[in-house]
Structures are given as structure tokens and as C-alpha cells.
Amino acid sequence: MSTTDAPVRVGPARQIQVYSRAELTLFWRYRTAVYFALFPLALAMMGLLQAGTEIAPGVDAGAYFTAGSLMLPPLFLSIMHLTNVVTSRREQFVLKRLRVSGTPATVVFGALIVSVLVVTAVISLVIGVVLLRRYDLAPADPLLVVLPIVLVTVAVSLFSIAFTRLCRNAESAQMICMVPLMLFYLLSGMAFPLASLPDRLADLARFLPGAPGVDIVTSAYFGRDFTGAGDGTRVLAGAELWAAAVPGLLVILAWLVLSAFLVRFVRWDPRGTR
Amino acid sequence: MLTTTRTSAPDPPTASAVRVRDLACSYGDVRAVRGVSFDIVPGELFALLGTNGAGKTTTIEALEGFRNPTAGTVRVLGLDPRRRRRALQGRVNAVLQESGTFADLTVIETIELVRRTSGRRRDLDEVLSAVDLTGRAGARVGHLSGGQKRRLDLALAVVTRPEVLLLDEPTTGMDPEARRTVWALIAELIREGTAILLTTHYLEEAERLADRIAVMHHGRIEVAGTLDQVLAGHGDRISFRLEGSPPEDPPVLPGAEAVVEGERVTYTVDGADHARRAHRAMAALGTWADRHRLDLLDLALHRASLEDVFLRVADGHEIPTPTGVSR
Incomplete structure (x- = not known):
């Protein structure tokens, strides 16, 4: 075993790239992960059943719910897939092995998040094509559609990784992760309109990552104000649209920063050491 | 104790x-x-x-x-x-007591993952050959036997040199x-x-x-x-067997303690300078056997083994200080 390559410098970006490719391979080979990806897509297609009624001037309910469902993959995929994968890897000593070999946490978890982002992008593209073909609808502000999807995916992914601290094993992770998933989904405005909730609950919902994400994505898609108490009657464009999105984006960023901090306390070893 | x-x-x-x-x-x-x-x-x-x-x-x-x-x-x-x-x-790298690898990657994908993210690399084929996994390079890790997984663990530990x-x-x-x-x-x-x-x-x-x-x-x-x-200080053992009834009084050998079990007599010589004292005890034993016209069957001199030391430590016996070792 005498042949060795000359030492080279491999930066974190390159490491994340290599690990992300492996994560995508693993995602494809892990059948449960494929199910986790198809589940929000199926929910998104159910939005089409709402077609035919207007929820705002010129905004079809089917189109609204399908556009809003762009926020489902970041919630469902990030929570269901990542809590399951991270907990089972910890249980099987994979995390410990990676840690011992010196692979930084940013690389281990960064690659996982990149894989979720890629799959989310693919599902979002499918939903976008459906909106275009079915409703001849393209986003009014594409960047403001993409930004919350990326931010919510990263924030909820980090939250899910940190959340595994509470999961004893992969089996319990699948049950326990339903708590934040249902909380984020039911209070996102996609299960039922936030306006139908008591005011206090609706206010609380706007401090979770799902509701602001749905508000911003639908506003950016239709060029109308669905943020906060906006009901879509006000037409917005350019800076006005971004200004309306700022409070929601700040909430999502707060979740991202808090979750990134909590990831420091993730457990690498099933026997309880860090 | x-x-x-x-x-x-x-x-x-x-x-x-x-x-x-x-x-x-x-x-x-x-x-x-x-x-x-x-x-x-x-x-x-x-x-x-x-x-x-x-x-x-x-x-x-x-x-x-x-x-x-x-x-x-x-x-x-x-x-x-x-x-x-x-x-x-x-x-620094390690082989953990438990095998921790991605079950759904192949052997070669797993080694390459570690190799390509490290700045220090060995040749992939040489690593596979060294752990005798060349023939299983394309197999999913989850399909490997327990021993093969341990060899893959070792490959992952050495591939970063x-x-x-x-x-x-x-x-x-x-x-x-x-x-x-x-x-x-x-x-x-x-x-x-x-x-x-x-x-x-x-x-x-x-x-x-x-x-x-x-x-x-x-x-x-x-x-x-x-x-x-x-091993030093853990004693040499001299053992032999006498045909028929065992001696009621085994010979007294200088610096050696006798234990009689059935036909077998075992002397343990330990402490400082045990090798020389074991030699003297062997000579004295030969003289005793000649004088009594006895055949010493299965006569052997055993050096203490690592297992002896391990078991003595595990049983909580006092362990003598090896030469050149500080307490």
C-alpha cells in the first residue's frame, strides 16, 4: 500500500459537493425518502380540486392552493426525511463514524440540506409547470417565489436536524416528528385559511415558518398582497411586493438562525455523548 | 483483591x-x-x-x-x-467498535466518499486489495457479511493515510x-x-x-x-506427572511452590530472577527423581502467557511491577 496521492487541500465547499452527490444517491435508493418526496406533490395536486371559485379578484382558488403548496415540500420533506435519516444514522453509528473521521458538521448536515433543496427544486418545478399549463400562470416575481422556498427549506431542515436530539431512535422519530410537522402544516394556511382561526392562533401561526412562506410565495406568484392580513385584493409589484414580504422573511430568518444554533447540540452517538 | x-x-x-x-x-x-x-x-x-x-x-x-x-x-x-x-x-482516523457505514452505498462509493473529501489519499485499488474487498467493490454495504463490513471500516480508516x-x-x-x-x-x-x-x-x-x-x-x-x-514476574511453571498415586510430599524445590492435582504436580516460580530460579528448581527436581528412581512424565517448563496476566488482572490479583516500568 505504498501508492499515495500528493496531499491536496479539499475545502468545505468541495466536501459538501461530494457528500451532496452521495446524499442524492442515497435519497434515490432509500424508498421511504421517495415516498416523503411524492407525498407533498400529491397534496399539491389536490389543490387543483379547489378550482372554479375565486378567493380574490381574478385569483382562482385552485391556482392559489397549488401555488401555496410550493411550501409543502420544504415542510414535509425537511421534517419527515431529515428527522428519520439523521436519527437512524445516529442509531447505526454512521454519524459517529463521520465525526471521528473529522468530517465537519457543516459538511455532514450541509450535504443533507443540499439534497433536500435539490428534491424540493424538482417538485417545485413540477408544480410550476402544472400552474403554467393548467392556469397559464407564471410567477409575478420569480425571485420572491424562490427565496422563501430556499429559506424555509434550510430553516426547517436545520430545525429537523436539531429536533433529532429529542428522538431516541428512528422508529420514535417518525412519530415525534409529526408534532412539528402538523403544527407547521395545519397553521400554514394550506390546511384551512388562517382567517378562519381565532385571532390569537392566527397571529401565532404567522410566527411559524409555514404561514409566512405560503403568504410570500402566493403574493409573489399572483402579484397581490396575501401577506399578513392581506386578502389579495391589493395588487403589488416590485419594491412594494418585497416590502410586504419583509416581515415574513424576517420570521423565516429568525427560525433559520435559531435552528442553526440548536444544531450545535445534536447528538452524534446513540449512547449520549456529543 | x-x-x-x-x-x-x-x-x-x-x-x-x-x-x-x-x-x-x-x-x-x-x-x-x-x-x-x-x-x-x-x-x-x-x-x-x-x-x-x-x-x-x-x-x-x-x-x-x-x-x-x-x-x-x-x-x-x-x-x-x-x-x-x-x-x-x-x-487521525479510527475504526469504531461498531460498524458505521451507509448501507445503501456500494463499497467503492463509500471509500471514494471518504477518499475524495480528504486531502490525504491512498490509491483506491491498493486499499481495496489490502482489505481483500476488490471482489466486492460493487456490492452494497448492506449486503456485506459482518467480517467484510469490519474490513470496510478499516479501509475507511486507512484511506486517508x-x-x-x-x-x-x-x-x-x-x-x-x-x-x-x-x-x-x-x-x-x-x-x-x-x-x-x-x-x-x-x-x-x-x-x-x-x-x-x-x-x-x-x-x-x-x-x-x-x-x-x-510477562516478567508472572512466573514460570514446571509441571510433570507421576504414574500411579501422587506423591504425598512433593519434593521441596528452592523458590518454587507446589500444587498437586491428581497425578499432576505443578510448581510456580515467580518474583524477581524467576528464570534462574526455575532453572535451579528443574535441576533439583531431576536429582530428586533420580534418587527415587521415578520417571517424570510430561515434564514441561511453561512461560507465563499474556492470558495468565490478563486473568490475574481481571481477578484483581496484585500485579508485580515490570522491570523498567514506573509506578
Whole structure:
């Protein structure tokens, strides 16, 4: 075993790239992960059943719910897939092995998040094509559609990784992760309109990552104000649209920063050491 | 009962790749490691033996930067492994007691993942060949046998060309042929200058590979040194059998204690200068047998084995201080 390559410098970006490719391979080979990806897509297609009624001037309910469902993959995929994968890897000593070999946490978890982002992008593209073909609808502000999807995916992914601290094993992770998933989904405005909730609950919902994400994505898609108490009657464009999105984006960023901090306390070893 | 005499591994002659001083680790009320000290120099294999729960894995975890010492210091390549994890990336690697690999990747994908993200790389084909997994390169890790998974663990540990290698029971679950393949690889790594810490329950493995050996019990190193140093003072045994009824009074041999079990008589000669005293006892025994016209059947002189020392430590017997070893 005498042949060795000359030492080279491999930066974190390159490491994340290599690990992300492996994560995508693993995602494809892990059948449960494929199910986790198809589940929000199926929910998104159910939005089409709402077609035919207007929820705002010129905004079809089917189109609204399908556009809003762009926020489902970041919630469902990030929570269901990542809590399951991270907990089972910890249980099987994979995390410990990676840690011992010196692979930084940013690389281990960064690659996982990149894989979720890629799959989310693919599902979002499918939903976008459906909106275009079915409703001849393209986003009014594409960047403001993409930004919350990326931010919510990263924030909820980090939250899910940190959340595994509470999961004893992969089996319990699948049950326990339903708590934040249902909380984020039911209070996102996609299960039922936030306006139908008591005011206090609706206010609380706007401090979770799902509701602001749905508000911003639908506003950016239709060029109308669905943020906060906006009901879509006000037409917005350019800076006005971004200004309306700022409070929601700040909430999502707060979740991202808090979750990134909590990831420091993730457990690498099933026997309880860090 | 264990006595209070404790042993530190003797200082190696050159700069240490691993330095552990007065290491103590606790889990709640359980004191898993209690004041362990040793050094490992480049090109040396230090074997840490002991019963389950003796504190071997906790010691390794402290070296991996995984366990926060309650007291004492741990340095790997001069750095604190807990605080300088990134600086040690690739330079230190380990085989864990449990196999931890992605079941849905193939063998080659798994090794390449580690190899391509490390700045220090060995040739992939050579690594596969060294662990005898060339024929299984395309197989999913989840489809490998237990022994093959352990060899893959070793491949992942050596592919980054580490300067320090921590091996926690690396050959557990391997058949004898695979174990010999791994021994050959470890011997080559030692020749290359890798500093290796090995824990194992196979004493033959430690005898064959280790430059120095330490036996732990209840979180402490009870005896440490080279194999000769560890075995010294644990006695030679002279045994023989007499046909018919055993002697009621076995001959008194200078410096040797007799035990009669059926037809077999065994003398144990231990303590300082035991080799010379064993020789004298053998001569005296021959004289006694000639005088009584007796045939000494199956006459043998046994050197103490590592297993004898291990069992004495495990049973809590007092362990004599090996020559050249500081307490």
C-alpha cells in the first residue's frame, strides 16, 4: 500500500459537493425518502380540486392552493426525511463514524440540506409547470417565489436536524416528528385559511415558518398582497411586493438562525455523548 | 483483591504522536477511566487490553475527541482532539467498535466518499486489495457479511493515510484468514510510521502486533510495558506427572511452590530472577527423581502467557511491577 496521492487541500465547499452527490444517491435508493418526496406533490395536486371559485379578484382558488403548496415540500420533506435519516444514522453509528473521521458538521448536515433543496427544486418545478399549463400562470416575481422556498427549506431542515436530539431512535422519530410537522402544516394556511382561526392562533401561526412562506410565495406568484392580513385584493409589484414580504422573511430568518444554533447540540452517538 | 499499585506505560524514546496524562472520565457517578497515562510514538502499536467495561473504549473516545475528560490531558499530534478537530481531519482516523457505514452505498462509493473529501489519499485499488474487498467493490454495504463490513471500516480508516490510527476491536467478527489479512495491513502501517492504538479481546493479536501492551481494569492501567516486561514476574511453571498415586510430599524445590492435582504436580516460580530460579528448581527436581528412581512424565517448563496476566488482572490479583516500568 505504498501508492499515495500528493496531499491536496479539499475545502468545505468541495466536501459538501461530494457528500451532496452521495446524499442524492442515497435519497434515490432509500424508498421511504421517495415516498416523503411524492407525498407533498400529491397534496399539491389536490389543490387543483379547489378550482372554479375565486378567493380574490381574478385569483382562482385552485391556482392559489397549488401555488401555496410550493411550501409543502420544504415542510414535509425537511421534517419527515431529515428527522428519520439523521436519527437512524445516529442509531447505526454512521454519524459517529463521520465525526471521528473529522468530517465537519457543516459538511455532514450541509450535504443533507443540499439534497433536500435539490428534491424540493424538482417538485417545485413540477408544480410550476402544472400552474403554467393548467392556469397559464407564471410567477409575478420569480425571485420572491424562490427565496422563501430556499429559506424555509434550510430553516426547517436545520430545525429537523436539531429536533433529532429529542428522538431516541428512528422508529420514535417518525412519530415525534409529526408534532412539528402538523403544527407547521395545519397553521400554514394550506390546511384551512388562517382567517378562519381565532385571532390569537392566527397571529401565532404567522410566527411559524409555514404561514409566512405560503403568504410570500402566493403574493409573489399572483402579484397581490396575501401577506399578513392581506386578502389579495391589493395588487403589488416590485419594491412594494418585497416590502410586504419583509416581515415574513424576517420570521423565516429568525427560525433559520435559531435552528442553526440548536444544531450545535445534536447528538452524534446513540449512547449520549456529543 | 486489587492492590493500590498502579502502572504507567513507560515513556517511549521519541516525540509522542499520542500523549495521555492522568486521564479520567466519568458518566454521572460511574468513573469509567481513573488516571490513565501513556504515550504512543510514530511507528508504534500500543495495545490496550482489559475486560468489558475496563475503560478501553472510553479512553479511545477521549482520543477521538468524543469524550470530555473529567481530568487529565489528551493530545493527539500535539493537539487537543476535542477543540482542534478540523486541524486533525484526515491525520487521525479510527475504526469504531461498531460498524458505521451507509448501507445503501456500494463499497467503492463509500471509500471514494471518504477518499475524495480528504486531502490525504491512498490509491483506491491498493486499499481495496489490502482489505481483500476488490471482489466486492460493487456490492452494497448492506449486503456485506459482518467480517467484510469490519474490513470496510478499516479501509475507511486507512484511506486517508492517517498519522494516528485508533482501532477499537477491529477484527471482531472476522474469520481467522481475514484476521491475518488485517494483521498484515496493520504491520505495514506500523512500518510506514503510523502510531496505532489497538484494543482487542484477542490476546494473540496483541502479542503478535503490539510493541507495548497495557492491561486495564476498573478504569486503571494495572500493568504495562513490552510483552517481555508484562510477562516478567508472572512466573514460570514446571509441571510433570507421576504414574500411579501422587506423591504425598512433593519434593521441596528452592523458590518454587507446589500444587498437586491428581497425578499432576505443578510448581510456580515467580518474583524477581524467576528464570534462574526455575532453572535451579528443574535441576533439583531431576536429582530428586533420580534418587527415587521415578520417571517424570510430561515434564514441561511453561512461560507465563499474556492470558495468565490478563486473568490475574481481571481477578484483581496484585500485579508485580515490570522491570523498567514506573509506578
